[in-house]
Amino acid sequence: MAGRVSGSRGSKRTSTAVNTLDTYFPELNNNNDKEKQANQETTEKRRKVDRSSAKFLPEWKACFPWLEYDQDSKLMSCKWCKKAGNRNSFTSPGCPYLLKDYCTKHARIGDHKAAADARVYAPAFQDVVSNAYCKEEATVKAAMTNIYYMAKKNCPNDHFSDLNWLTIMQGCDELKGLKVDAHTNYEHPNSIHSFQEAMKLVIDEKMVLELQQSEFFAVLTDEMADIAMDKTVIIYLRYLVQGTIKVRFFEVVGLDGTSADDIYNTIVSVLEGKGLKLNKMCAVATDGASVMTGKHKGVTTLLKQDNPFIIRTHCIAHRLALAAAQASHAIPYLTNLERNSTKFTITFTTQPNTNQN
Numbered sequence: 001m002a003g004r005v006s007g008s009r010g011s012k013r014t015s016t017a018v019n020t021l022d023t024y025f026p027e028l029n030n031n032n033d034k035e036k037q038a039n040q041e042t043t044e045k046r047r048k049v050d051r052s053s054a055k056f057l058p059e060w061k062a063c064f065p066w067l068e069y070d071q072d073s074k075l076m077s078c079k080w081c082k083k084a085g086n087r088n089s090f091t092s093p094g095c096p097y098l099l100k101d102y103c104t105k106h107a108r109i110g111d112h113k114a115a116a117d118a119r120v121y122a123p124a125f126q127d128v129v130s131n132a133y134c135k136e137e138a139t140v141k142a143a144m145t146n147i148y149y150m151a152k153k154n155c156p157n158d159h160f161s162d163l164n165w166l167t168i169m170q171g172c173d174e175l176k177g178l179k180v181d182a183h184t185n186y187e188h189p190n191s192i193h194s195f196q197e198a199m200k201l202v203i204d205e206k207m208v209l210e211l212q213q214s215e216f217f218a219v220l221t222d223e224m225a226d227i228a229m230d231k232t233v234i235i236y237l238r239y240l241v242q243g244t245i246k247v248r249f250f251e252v253v254g255l256d257g258t259s260a261d262d263i264y265n266t267i268v269s270v271l272e273g274k275g276l277k278l279n280k281m282c283a284v285a286t287d288g289a290s291v292m293t294g295k296h297k298g299v300t301t302l303l304k305q306d307n308p309f310i311i312r313t314h315c316i317a318h319r320l321a322l323a324a325a326q327a328s329h330a331i332p333y334l335t336n337l338e339r340n341s342t343k344f345t346i347t348f349t350t351q352p353n354t355n356q357n
């Protein structure tokens with residue numbers, strides 16, 4: 001503390017002394033300024049003379065391998081900085097002062113040094129990135145192959161990890177890339193969902209292109225509940241590809257409610273979301289439920305309000321199911337079978353799962 005106080009006092013004294021000299025001998029200060037200005041002007045004049053008489057010497061290139069000289073424009077430039085996209089006096093348009101000192105100064109600036117480093121390390125870095133990308137691509141391909149297989153065979157998503165393990169045991173090391181560390185991997189349900197979404201996008205893209213080229217299309221739809229008892233609507237489309245009829249699964253979507261308005265809004269929103277216009281819809285097939293076929297507020301009635309030319313069809317498969325169920329009532333063996341099947345189903349769906357281990 002004592003030292004700082006003393007120093008502070010000392011600096012005050014010095015400042016006071018300078019102020020006093022300036023006050024009493026102002027010409028001293030003015031003379032100093034004039035002398036500095038004269039020196040600067042002399043240096044500048046000397047530089048101008050040097051610049052005007054300077055010539056580029058080819059041997060400088062031995063010292064500065066990055067140096068380029070353009071005879072026509074008489075400008076020096078740095079090929080490394082230009083390649084790195086740097087903006088400085090040696091890039092665009094170039095340095096007009098043909099002095100070696102300028103080259104030496106340029107070699108010391110930060111962005112030139114960075115360009116020199118990039119020239120050395122960039123190829124190695126590109127190799128590392130390229131290798132990592134190839135490995136990642138192989139891992140994603142192997143994972144997608146397994147997910148596609150599971151989808152085709154109706155396997156639940158929680159088999160993915162076991163299937164990967166089995167595949168690795170068979171020698172597919174690419175799948176090891178799904179494990180990032182001991183606690184992180186890409187076998188989580190969210191990751192599986194992302195892979196499935198990516199595959200769906202590719203399939204959808206092709207189908208939507210075909211649908212947009214088809215002059216008309218028909219909708220086959222039904223409401224249902226999935227295994228979690230969530231309400232959904234499933235949509236199939238029937239359309240033409242070069243004169244041939246195709247029937248393709250289009251979408252299964254969750255429903256907010258089961259009223260005709262809910263189902264109608266969902267179907268329209270899905271179709272329009274994929275760029276399909278209702279004026280190209282020529283037919284719709286549903287089951288015989290009143291929510292679908294109701295004369296005043298049914299889904300098909302609402303669709304006909306948008307396009308009066310739509311043909312409504314009570315799905316033949318549903319009609320066959322109804323006919324078969326009613327016909328079976330006259331056959332005691334089938335009635336008995338249906339009763340026992342129903343009991344069997346209720347027994348197993350209401351029991352707790354004892355197969356956890």
Ligand SMILES: [Zn+2]
Nearest residue numbers: 078080081112
């Ligand atoms: Zn440079």
